[in-house]
Structure formats: structure tokens, C-alpha cells
Amino acid sequence: MNTRQISICLVSNNEERLTKYLNLLADPTNKITAGTFEQAFHEIFIEENPDLLILDITSYDNFDYRIIEPLRSQNKYANLPFVFLLAESQLHLVQQLYKVPHNRVLVEPVNKYLLISEINNSVHLNNLERRVNLYKDIVDGEKKLISYMDELLELNRLTELKTKVDVLNYLQTGLVKKLELALAVEMCVVGIYNEKKHNFIIQIFSQDGKEITKKFSISIKNSKIKYLLKDNYPLIFEKDLLSDPFVQEFEELLGYKISGMLVTPLVLLHQPIACFILINKLYRTDFSENDLAFTTIAAQKIVYHLELLEIVGKDESSSLLQNMPIDSVAKNSLLLEKVLSAVDFGLVIFDESQKIHYYNPASNNILRSKKTPANLQEMFDPNAFEQIEDSIQSGEFPVVRKEIHLHFSKESDFYIGYSIYTMKWDFNKTYYILVFSEISQTKRIQAEIIRMDRMASLGILSSGIAHEIRNPLAGIKAMAQNMEEELPKGSHTLEYVYRILRQVDRLDTLLRSFFSYAKPTRPDPKECHIKSIVDEALGLFTRKLREKNITVSQYYAKDLGQVFVDANQIQQVLINVILNGIQAMDSDGELNISADNAQKQIPTIDRRKRSPGLLSDKFIEISIKDSGTGFDDVLKEKIFNPFFTTKSSGTGLGLAIVYQIVREHGGQIDVDSEQGKGTTFKILLPASAGGGNNSLIS
Helix, strand or coil: CCCCCEEEEEECCCHHHHHHHHHHCCCCCEEEEEECHHHHHCCCCCCCCCCEEEEEHHHCCCCCHHHCHHHHCCHHHHCCCEEEEECHHHHHHHHHHCCCCCEEEEECCCCHHHHHHHHHHHHHHHHHHHHHHHHHHHHHHHHHHHHCHHHHHCHHHHHHCCCHHHHHHHHHHHHHHHHHHHHCEEEEEEEEEECCCCEEEEEEECCCCCCEEEEEEEECCCCCHHHHHHHCCCEEECHHHHHCHHHHHHHHHHCCCCCCEEEEEEEECCEEEEEEEEEEECCCCCCCHHHHHHHHHHHHHHHHHHHHHHHCCCCCCCCCCCCCCCHHHHHCHHHHHHHHCCCCCEEEEEECCCEEEEECHHHHHHHCCCCCCCEHHHCCCHHHHHHHHHHHHCCCCCEEEEEEEECCCCCCCEEEEEEEEEEEECCCEEEEEEEEEECHHHHHHHHHHHHHHHHHHHHHHHHHHHHHHHHHHHHHHHHHHHHHHHCCCCCCHHHHHHHHHHHHHHHHHHHHHHHHHHCCCCCCCEEECHHHHHHHHHHCCHHHHHHCCCEEEEEECCCCCCEEECHHHHHHHHHHHHHHHHHHCCCCCEEEEEEEEEEECCCCCCCCCCCCCCCCCEEEEEEEEECCCCCCHHHHHHCCCCCCCCCCCCCCCHHHHHHHHHHHCCCEEEEEEECCCEEEEEEEEEECCCCCCCEEEC
């Protein structure tokens, strides 16, 4: 039901019909402007922004749609609903009118109920379309956010800065303002860490970055931030975390309420030096994982540049390597090893013939190699080597923050990021320093963030669509049920009514799935035994398992700990996964379910051992394996995407909701499948404190 006034333009050349429709539409919720076609074409009476036009073409002799085209071609009417009133003798015009998506047709006789229903539905659909287009723009914008990070934050300016002090000054005076705009936050500051005093020095600058308007010193001795710096771990402060002493003191100094805060540390060579502090989102209540990933990746790039300044140095007088003659590289490799022992990135020195003079131990670790190569070509596969060679031959130095996809590794998505610097040593000969690190996890996280943005945006979109559809759908069902009661038994029309009711019920089921996906319930975790949850889920499939003669085997570790989860939500996860397995198997299949204690070897985002976001390193691993048809890698990439399904009757939201629930619990779900051999889902759920002995998962 519309709560605002609908602006309607009524066009007719017949004064009597004009009066008739004005009477039909007489209602406080309608604002009516009426006139003839000639007045409409000259915009004499048409509203600035009408919601809808009603065109009575029964009153227009020899009507042709081309007459309307000049009106429709104007920007403000291009996407506006036009409702055409036709006489039965004008039905030949219907096909022509429906070529334009925003046109609607009503054939005389038209009563008040039919007319008002058409107006409401047309305005609803038009508003929905506008909202869909808005969400599309939002989705496209969020997808591009991480991709355009360097441009948004002007990170290329870092290459112009020669000292750590210059970089920190730029972060405080320039980059924080760009972060505020990019992530739409009320404030972003850099807290400079004083290790001796365990406090942050925070300076707030004027908009032009030239004057300090406020300066604070805030202790983190009793704050959770102290541990974030130690572990180099970013965190969103919300709800109970906002009672942290640091947040309380900062709130008092600022003079306004902090409703959300994001902290991302900057840790240089294992020593915390500062952190980004972002306060209060402008257009939403909470910070998202997208914000967390954006600031984390930005922090990595900044710290990477700071490490290069420390090791390679832009300032020749302070560079650790520039002061070392090339002849001493081989002789004093022990000294160089000590200098570089604190870093986890690869560093290679080579000459113009690409002969390697120095190759640090971290290089082998990153490249999964056991031998030291003699030249650059031996380090990489042909494609990667060609890319690095092109970078050198371009002559544009320094080469900063380039990426290579390596193919020689068993890992299909193995990436490294690299930079190349030149230096003159040993009688002015040119040498090169190649600095690189693995960025595979960063690339995966970027892809995951884009995926999660898409899932979140689709959730918002589906919720909007569901709300718009549900009310008209209820009306359709009510009218169909009335028809069912009024029609005589044995009427041929009843079959059509039954079909309408079946389709309405199908749509209602789909809408319930939309709401489950768009507005997930926050888990209420408690200590539970995973076996009891599995047994509860399996009990629902007793009949199906018997019908298909599927054998179920279960294994649980003797010292299996408890899980810390919302039992109802995890039961929903297991029901979806088990049902998929049953549907994928023919008769006489096998379903194997096992659970064991597990300690996840958490993959690092970068060389500083940062976690990608799992809430714990102790888990219970549940494995569900079926002997069904399986699927290929292409399908594997899409399987958790919302609205993706291979079933004719599916909504495509089952596994998307599974993925969402597991992530909400701080867990992880993976799938492994091979066509013709079956599928295995592995679900990691957080174990409760004091669980059993945990085996390591690589």
C-alpha cells in the first residue's frame, strides 16, 4: 500500500471520459493533472516529475504509436510507466505498445478496482526498477573499490618519499583524508606508537594538512589494541568491544560518541610503529569485512614500502646495502644474512647479464625451492621470467609493486609481488635488487571480498525485491482462493486457478529463502556435541536414505571436543549438505560422515604472518563425503554463489546460506569434488575452550 501521494497525468481528447476517470481516481492519495493529447505534447499541463501517465487512446482517432514517441523520447518520460486505455477494436495496437517495456495496456471496460490496481503495480514496479539500478551501481562501485585502491589513496606517491618520517607525515596529513573519502567514515587518524610508554600519539590535521588542530596521547596499556599490535591483527570494534578503555578515552577527547571503530596496525620488521584508526561509518551502522580488507591491504602496501626504505633505501647515506661494495657481497654474505635475517621477503642481487650475486634464504622459502639458482632465468617459469625481463628492459626504474602469476608451483593460484631497484657499484657497473614476496593470500582475499560484496549486495537486492513482490502476491493468492470457492465444481477454469495457487506457493517458498539469505540471524553459540547435531539432521532423511538404499557410516574421534556454535543454524548447514549428497547419488550409494579435532594451520596474508580472519586456530572438522556424480572445477568456483543451481526446482540459495552461516560462526567450508567419484565437504567449526587434542591440518 502506498503511503505517499501518487502523481498521475490523465490524457484524453474526450471530455466525458476525462470526467469519468477523474471520478474513478478521486482519492486523497492521488494527485491528478488532466488534459488533452495536444496539451500533453506541448507540456502545458504535465507535471515536472509525474509517477505515471494514463493515455486514453480510445478518444484519439486513427491512433499510431509514433504520435507518442516524441513524448516518450524526453528524458523525464523515458522510463515512466504509460498506461494505455484501449477499446476492443484497438487490440491490434497491443503488440506495438508492448515493444516498450514501460508501457501497460488496459482494455475497456475498465472499472475502478482494475485501474487502481494497475496504477499501484506500475508505480511499484517502476520504483523497484530504480532501486535495482541503484543497487547495481553500488555493487559495481564496491567491486571497483579494492581494484582502484592505488588511485583512490594515491599510493604511488610513496615512491617519491625518501624516509620513514616522510612516509608517516604523508599518512597523517594526506592519506587519512583519502581513506575517509574512500570508505565513507567520519574520521581516520594515524596513531604513532610509543613502545616505552605504551601509548599512541594522535594528531588531527586541518583539511589542507598544514595545521595540527588537535593532539592526543592515549594509553593502550589496558586496551585490546596492545595485543592487536603484538599479533599484527586488524579488528573492528563494535558492541561490547566499544567499552574498551582506549575507545572510552578517545570518545571523551573527541567530544562525540564512537559507534564503530576499525583498527589496522602498521608493523615494520616485526616492530609495531603505528596504526590506522577509522571511526564511525557515515552511511551504515557497522564497519564491514570489505572495510577491514581494504585497510589491511593498504597497510601491507605501505609497510612493504617502508621495509624497502629500511633495507634498500632511497637515501644513499642511510641505505644498508648501498654502503656495501659489490665485491664484498660474496665475501661478506654472513653479514648480509644477518642484516636480512629479520625479513621474510625474498631479496636477490643480479647484474646486467642476469647472473645472481646474492640470494637470501627467504627467496627459497617463497619459491618453494631447495637449490640456489645461478641466474635469474632459473628462478622462474618462462612466462614469469619474460615479464621480469620486460620490466628491466623498459628502463623505467624503480619498478614498484608489480605482480606475477607463477605456474611452476603445484598451487594453481600462486602469486608474488615484486619491485626492482638499480644501483651503481664496483667501478660504476649497474646492478639490480629484486625484492619480492608471496601475495597469493592477498589475491585470494581480494577475490573473496569481491565475492562477499556481491553476496551482500545480492542479499540487499533480493530483500528489496521480496518485499515489493510479497504484498501483490498475497493479493493474487487471496483472489485465486476466492475464485476457487465461487467456481462450480467440475469447472474447467478450476485447473487454471489451481495452477495459479501452486505457482504462488512456489514463489512464496522462494521469497522465504530470500529473507533467510538477506537477513541472516546472528548465531547464539553454546557448547554442543557435534554428534548430536549430526544425528538430529540425519534423522530427517531416514525415509530418503531407505528409499535409495544409501549406506551411512559415521566416525567420531575418541577425544572429540565440543563445538562452540548455534546448534540450530549448524543443523541447517548439515541438512543442506547432506541433502545435496543424497540428491547427487543413485541407488546403493555411500555417505560417510566423520568428525575430528583439528588445528587449522592458518594461511598468512603476507610475510608478517597476518591471519585472514578465522576466529580461532582450534576447530572441529566435519567431513561429509558422498559417492555421487561429482562436478568439475568450473562448477566448484560457483557452488557457493547465491542463485546458482543445477536443479530445475532449486532456488540456488541453499549452499549460499550454508557458506554464510559457517562464516558467521568464524569457521570455514571447503569442497573437493571429482566427476564420477563423488564430493567431499569439509567444515571447520570453532572448538570450545578445553577441547581434545588437536591434529594439524595443512
